[in-house]
Amino acid sequence: MFKYLFKRDTLFATIAVFIVMGFFSFIPINTHFLDPIHLALSDFDYNDLAYAKMHKNENTPTDTNIVIVNVGQGNRQDIAAMIAAVDAQRPKAIGVDILFNDKKDAVGDSLLSNQFSTNKKLIGAYNINAPGGRGYFYKQSANKGFANFVGQEEGVIRHFTPIEKKEQVPAFAVAVLKVADAKSYDELLKRKQTTEIINYKRKADKYLIIDGMDLIAGKAVPSVFANKIVLLGYVSNGVNDVEDKHFTPMNEKYTGRALPDMNGVFIHANIISMAQDHDYIHRMPAWLMWSIAFLLCWLHMSLFIKDYLDNHIWFHLLAKIAQIISAVFFVYIGLLFFHQFDTQMNMTATLAAIILAVDVLYFYEAFATWLHKKKGYQTIFTHKHD
Amino acid sequence: MISKIFKLLPIFLLCFSLASFADDPAYVVFYNSGKAAKIVLGKAVILKKGDQLYKTDQISIPDQTQLALVCANFSVVQLKTKMSKSVNDLPSCTKQSTSASSAYFKYIWNSFAHKHVTPDKDPRAYMKTYGAVSRGNSYSKLYVDTIYYNNGPLKLYWKQGRIAEVEVYNSAQDGDVIFKSKAAKYAKLDSIALKLKKTGKYYWDLKGEQSANKKVFIFLNAVTYQKLRNKVLANVISTTPAETAYLKAFMLEENHLLTDAAYYYKQATQLAPSNAAYAASYAKFLP
Numbered sequence: 001m002f003k004y005l006f007k008r009d010t011l012f013a014t015i016a017v018f019i020v021m022g023f024f025s026f027i028p029i030n031t032h033f034l035d036p037i038h039l040a041l042s043d044f045d046y047n048d049l050a051y052a053k054m055h056k057n058e059n060t061p062t063d064t065n066i067v068i069v070n071v072g073q074g075n076r077q078d079i080a081a082m083i084a085a086v087d088a089q090r091p092k093a094i095g096v097d098i099l100f101n102d103k104k105d106a107v108g109d110s111l112l113s114n115q116f117s118t119n120k121k122l123i124g125a126y127n128i129n130a131p132g133g134r135g136y137f138y139k140q141s142a143n144k145g146f147a148n149f150v151g152q153e154e155g156v157i158r159h160f161t162p163i164e165k166k167e168q169v170p171a172f173a174v175a176v177l178k179v180a181d182a183k184s185y186d187e188l189l190k191r192k193q194t195t196e197i198i199n200y201k202r203k204a205d206k207y208l209i210i211d212g213m214d215l216i217a218g219k220a221v222p223s224v225f226a227n228k229i230v231l232l233g234y235v236s237n238g239v240n241d242v243e244d245k246h247f248t249p250m251n252e253k254y255t256g257r258a259l260p261d262m263n264g265v266f267i268h269a270n271i272i273s274m275a276q277d278h279d280y281i282h283r284m285p286a287w288l289m290w291s292i293a294f295l296l297c298w299l300h301m302s303l304f305i306k307d308y309l310d311n312h313i314w315f316h317l318l319a320k321i322a323q324i325i326s327a328v329f330f331v332y333i334g335l336l337f338f339h340q341f342d343t344q345m346n347m348t349a350t351l352a353a354i355i356l357a358v359d360v361l362y363f364y365e366a367f368a369t370w371l372h373k374k375k376g377y378q379t380i381f382t383h384k385h386d
Numbered sequence: 387m388i389s390k391i392f393k394l395l396p397i398f399l400l401c402f403s404l405a406s407f408a409d410d411p412a413y414v415v416f417y418n419s420g421k422a423a424k425i426v427l428g429k430a431v432i433l434k435k436g437d438q439l440y441k442t443d444q445i446s447i448p449d450q451t452q453l454a455l456v457c458a459n460f461s462v463v464q465l466k467t468k469m470s471k472s473v474n475d476l477p478s479c480t481k482q483s484t485s486a487s488s489a490y491f492k493y494i495w496n497s498f499a500h501k502h503v504t505p506d507k508d509p510r511a512y513m514k515t516y517g518a519v520s521r522g523n524s525y526s527k528l529y530v531d532t533i534y535y536n537n538g539p540l541k542l543y544w545k546q547g548r549i550a551e552v553e554v555y556n557s558a559q560d561g562d563v564i565f566k567s568k569a570a571k572y573a574k575l576d577s578i579a580l581k582l583k584k585t586g587k588y589y590w591d592l593k594g595e596q597s598a599n600k601k602v603f604i605f606l607n608a609v610t611y612q613k614l615r616n617k618v619l620a621n622v623i624s625t626t627p628a629e630t631a632y633l634k635a636f637m638l639e640e641n642h643l644l645t646d647a648a649y650y651y652k653q654a655t656q657l658a659p660s661n662a663a664y665a666a667s668y669a670k671f672l673p
Binding site for chain 2: 071073076079097098099100101102103104105106125127128129136146147148149150151152153154155157159161164165166172194195233234243244246263264265267268
């Protein structure tokens with residue numbers, strides 16, 4: 001099967017594949033826009049299949065370290081009362097995942113302003129890219145973090161940036177961690193990742209949710225907040241309530257048009273859970289992925305050359321079948337690593353190399369034959385033409 | 387015959403090319419509610435639907451007349467204020483290319499030139515989505531969640547010159563619109579109250595906002611309103627006239643009696659014109 005594996009032509013043809021890939025990457029124009037599959041799947045990641053089809057993290061237990069308080073439609077006085085009720089139980093930190101864009105009623109504003117400026121456990125959220133300012137309590141907040149995620153606008157949220165490099169400011173979840181769990185915070189920063197992949201492990205049903213209005217009405221047991229991380233945010237009433245709701249890889253409909261599936265507060269909770277559980281998603285280094293791509297392309301090239309020379313009539317059919325089987329298999333390998341070992345393998349280079357191999361082989365064969373005729377270059381393709 | 391056609395062809399071509407230099411009409415009259423007119427040789431010719439207006443034309447619009455013109459790009463320009471001016475000075479309607487081919491090739495060019503940037507290289511460019519609920523998006527310079535009103539002029543100006551219609555409802559949740567104002571840069575509460583006629587509690591929002599909580603407009607009779615107003619003003623301590631006026635205005639604003647708040651803010655700025663704080667507070671009631 002691999003009788004041509006160690007032939008010079010096999011190695012050179014493989015190198016030619018990567019040279020062609022290099023040329024493509026240097027083309028300074030975007031040629032993807034006419035590709036309907038690329039457009040349709042532009043916000044698709046193969047790893048989403050690990051959640052949608054392979055049930056990744058489905059059996060993760062409830063995170064008892066985090067309690068969510070649903071602020072619902074409460075006004076500022078209500079929110080201030082919720083914060084006071086939670087704070088009385090000595091939680092580790094209180095993250096307020098609400099953007100207070102403007103001045104409102106004087107009493108509510110005054111209460112919140114006082115809480116944000118004096119309570120060191122209170123962390124405010126803001127929109128780092130807000131065109132009209134970062135909110136009414138931005139300046140007086142002692143602790144704050146940006147609530148922005150990294151992803152296409154209103155697309156699937158897979159990444160976040162722990163520290164925004166230009167301003168050196170933390171993300172909301174990171175600011176909460178800094179107050180609640182310094183050890184996990186330090187560990188996150190030591191990773192020095194510009195962007196982290198969010199390891200989604202829990203949907204809304206895996207967190208304890210307390211209704212804020214029940215809390216201030218004395219209907220909730222306040223002791224649940226003691227020594228916990230408490231996040232105040234909006235929890236949707238139902239599937240059609242899409243306020244502060246986003247697409248995540250946990251969405252059962254992983255491509256095409258669907259309803260968003262997770263409120264922002266749960267995405268922040270997942271980030272905090274990930275850091276506290278030390279359950280980060282690891283990325284395989286680029287050099288390793290390129291090495292794997294080269295080795296696999298070399299194996300495929302030897303197989304293709306064998307069919308090309310010894311079984312030419314079936315070459316195209318066999319090559320296409322091999323390409324399809326390889327694509328399915330290597331996507332599976334990538335998903336398996338993501339599912340089992342929380343490791344992201346970028347198989348794009350491998351798949352691209354295998355797909356290009358057949359076309360580059362034609363070009364290489366013609367070039368090698370031409371060299372043979374002109375310069376006497378020794379090649380395995382000569383017998384086909386001599 | 388064919389040779390004749392070839393001889394005449396240059397003349398046709400010349401005519402067509404000259405025709406292409408002829409000025410296109412800038413607007414076509416779509417609606418004239420009164421006596422809006424075009425001035426021709428010093429005489430006013432009333433405009434009617436379908437009339438063409440060129441850049442060099444002069445038009446006059448009398449008071450309480452609405453003139454709607456259709457631009458070359460099919461958008462509509464509505465003129466309501468009294469004026470007499472050249473068509474060239476009217477609000478411009480940029481002529482956009484309607485060619486399907488040019489639009490397609492523009493898209494192709496933009497797509498080709500679109501640079502691929504990965505989130506790792508520039509995360510900030512991919513940070514437009516935020517995971518937090520927004521509270522307190524105010525579209526007015528004033529705090530308008532609740533307004534007590536009896537009579538008197540009061541305009542609520544929208545931020546950033548926004549033009550919007552006010553929709554008034556009977557109920558806080560759902561329900562049909564019982565009154566809709568005309569699209570404007572402000573809401574004229576005296577006009578709205580006039581249309582509502584009956585005192586009571588109403589709810590309102592700007593068209594298209596779909597706010598979680600509608601704003602409350604409490605239309606009171608004179609006696610109830612005066613009682614409320616006097617109760618608020620009873621807490622005001624008199625100092626200097628300007629300061630007292632400002633304090634009254636502030637207390638009234640905090641208690642949602644905006645008509646009187648505007649009156650006292652104006653009084654405070656008149657009594658102490660150099661006071662920046664007074665001016666800033668009064669400015670919220672102005673365009």
